[in-house]
Amino acid sequence: MKVIIFLLGLAHVLILFASAIALALFILKRLARWFIGLFTAEPAERKPAVPRGKVYSGPLTGRATVRLPHGLQN
Secondary structure (H helix, E strand, O other), X not given: OHHHHHHHHHHHHXXXXXXXXXXXXXXXXXXXXXXXXXXXXXXXXXXXXXXXXXXXXXOOOEEEEEXXXXXXXX
């Protein structure tokens, strides 16, 4: 009986160490990808700005951007 309990305890310890090693390798892999990405990533292409609507201000609401329908714009 003592041998079985010893083997079960040993199996738990081995699983604990294996999972700790797997977690450490996962973290190192993610850090390596992030670190390499800092130096090799190309800057993102800038998208053109969307045309803004007219800006109105009122006594109660303050500044507000209003998008008018196409036919009503200047």
